[in-house]
Amino acid sequence: MSEHLIAAAQAAMRNAYAPYSQFPVGAALLARSGKVYRGVNVENASFGVTVCAERAALFTAITAGERAFEAIAVVAETEGPVRPCGACRQALAEFGTDLRVVMGNTAGEISVSTLSVLLPAGFRFKRR
Numbered sequence: 001m002s003e004h005l006i007a008a009a010q011a012a013m014r015n016a017y018a019p020y021s022q023f024p025v026g027a028a029l030l031a032r033s034g035k036v037y038r039g040v041n042v043e044n045a046s047f048g049v050t051v052c053a054e055r056a057a058l059f060t061a062i063t064a065g066e067r068a069f070e071a072i073a074v075v076a077e078t079e080g081p082v083r084p085c086g087a088c089r090q091a092l093a094e095f096g097t098d099l100r101v102v103m104g105n106t107a108g109e110i111s112v113s114t115l116s117v118l119l120p121a122g123f124r125f126k127r128r
């Protein structure tokens with residue numbers, strides 16, 4: 001399963017829009033439905049508007065009506081497997097922290113963890 005997701009993330013990476021950083025990233029999010037949603041980083045001349053690959057995949061899946069997820073794979077050309085940024089960890093945690101996170105790079109190195117390990121004390125919205 002990890003290899004399939006990593007392959008989907010790496011295929012998506014080709015469509016990344018990263019003219020400023022030259023750092024293309026691809027992600028593939030496996031929903032509980034069995035469908036896989038791909039995402040890429042989309043940069044902008046106004047840097048703060050840039051969206052990461054993981055959130056692009058998540059937002060596409062949410063738009064399609066998905067709410068439950070099994071795993072996400074993310075790939076970039078990094079030394080060692082790429083790690084999701086804090087904002088993406090928080091965004092993904094909205095839908096459960098038992099998510100499997102498969103991190104890879106273009107050299108084929110893979111590291112697997114869970115969102116609960118990567119974001120041990122994320123923000124939770126609870127009214128008093």
Ligand SMILES: [Zn+2]
Pocket residue numbers: 052053054055084085086087088089
């Ligand atoms: Zn991110």
